[in-house]
Amino acid sequence: MRLAALLLALPVALAAQQPAADSPALAKALAQLKTDNAWTLQKQVALCEVPAPPFKEQARGIAFRNEMVALGYADAHVDEVGNVVAELPGASNGPTVLIAGHLDTVFPEGTNVAVTRDGTRYKGAGIGDDCRGLAVVLATARAVKQSGVRFDGRVLFVANVGEEGPGNLRGTRHLLGTTYKGKVDYFISVDGTGNDITSRAVGSNRYRVHFQGPGGHSYGAFGMPNPIHAMGRAIASISEIKVPRSPKTTFNVGIVSGGTSVNSIAMEGVMDVDMRSESAEELAKVDVLVRKAIDDAVTAELARWPASTKGLKVRIDTIGIRPTGAQSDSARIVRAALAAAHELGLKPGIGASSTDSNYPISLGIPAITIDGGGDGSGAHSHDEWYDDGAAGYLGPQWALKIVAALAGTAR
Numbered sequence: 001m002r003l004a005a006l007l008l009a010l011p012v013a014l015a016a017q018q019p020a021a022d023s024p025a026l027a028k029a030l031a032q033l034k035t036d037n038a039w040t041l042q043k044q045v046a047l048c049e050v051p052a053p054p055f056k057e058q059a060r061g062i063a064f065r066n067e068m069v070a071l072g073y074a075d076a077h078v079d080e081v082g083n084v085v086a087e088l089p090g091a092s093n094g095p096t097v098l099i100a101g102h103l104d105t106v107f108p109e110g111t112n113v114a115v116t117r118d119g120t121r122y123k124g125a126g127i128g129d130d131c132r133g134l135a136v137v138l139a140t141a142r143a144v145k146q147s148g149v150r151f152d153g154r155v156l157f158v159a160n161v162g163e164e165g166p167g168n169l170r171g172t173r174h175l176l177g178t179t180y181k182g183k184v185d186y187f188i189s190v191d192g193t194g195n196d197i198t199s200r201a202v203g204s205n206r207y208r209v210h211f212q213g214p215g216g217h218s219y220g221a222f223g224m225p226n227p228i229h230a231m232g233r234a235i236a237s238i239s240e241i242k243v244p245r246s247p248k249t250t251f252n253v254g255i256v257s258g259g260t261s262v263n264s265i266a267m268e269g270v271m272d273v274d275m276r277s278e279s280a281e282e283l284a285k286v287d288v289l290v291r292k293a294i295d296d297a298v299t300a301e302l303a304r305w306p307a308s309t310k311g312l313k314v315r316i317d318t319i320g321i322r323p324t325g326a327q328s329d330s331a332r333i334v335r336a337a338l339a340a341a342h343e344l345g346l347k348p349g350i351g352a353s354s355t356d357s358n359y360p361i362s363l364g365i366p367a368i369t370i371d372g373g374g375d376g377s378g379a380h381s382h383d384e385w386y387d388d389g390a391a392g393y394l395g396p397q398w399a400l401k402i403v404a405a406l407a408g409t410a411r
Ligand SMILES: [Zn+2]
Pocket: 102, 129, 130, 163, 191, 192
């Protein structure tokens, strides 16, 4: 509903606000992204063949840094947490725009990262998510440099660590919370394939919950509280939690483990819980209900065995917290992305997701995550593929046009 309304309104908005013509240097850079498309693809493959497991993005980071230095970004460097950052100073005091792709993959060390090609289709772990984003950032930085584009504001070209689950956005947190705290006006993440925009942040709270007790023989020690039974009670309660359909709010117990044998009262039951919402308020509400379900489950399990002197303990470890925040689809950054897409003949959908943009959005910094163009599928699986199709170059062109619109072009 929201999307349909917005797309209908778009031609009117554009008619009222004609985009400024591209400067000659910008036009040259845009043309280069098309003519040198093979270069972009080659780098996408090359970067992808450097492994980047969670928390082990160093090798791919160095490869990206070396590419940036070779392009003339002499200051390109790897920061304290592993992000690669290169600055293009602004010609005047325009806004600072940060554009990033993420280095990390979900694949563990030892995964085969060779990329194979079948016609125009490339297959490889991470080839779309997010080697495509890295290639788009790199190609954009190259076209800007070689065409002599000057922006009014500073542009930060970034390859960041820690986007995927376990990374908990640590790369983006470091950039926007420490290095460039208060100094970034617009944040663009290029992530994956296609031509859509993520403008709203789905926040998530993820916990690993340990239920623990002394344990004992299932027959001989019978009559004491059982951690796995307590966990079962908690799961049953969690499964009954009522959440709103809009703003979409969800919960899931995704992994359970524990116990050592069928004839032992377990010493431990462990469950991983994930909760998500587009609304910080609803996320906080479901969080309270999940914690209450856990507390009540322990109370009920202890009450079941009043004669027992044995207790139960619960430990909740945080696996990940992705903040959410409100950002309107009429925000300037979203309108700039839509206008640029329209000029290129693209018709992006707008949606909500959990990406590197969550953190800036939670801070009130305008942020979007855009797809990197082309077509692809199978992210986070070994069947992941990317196909540039006839017009994959539109991805980097779109990214460049958004950067130019936000940073302003001096010439
Ligand atoms: Zn990604």
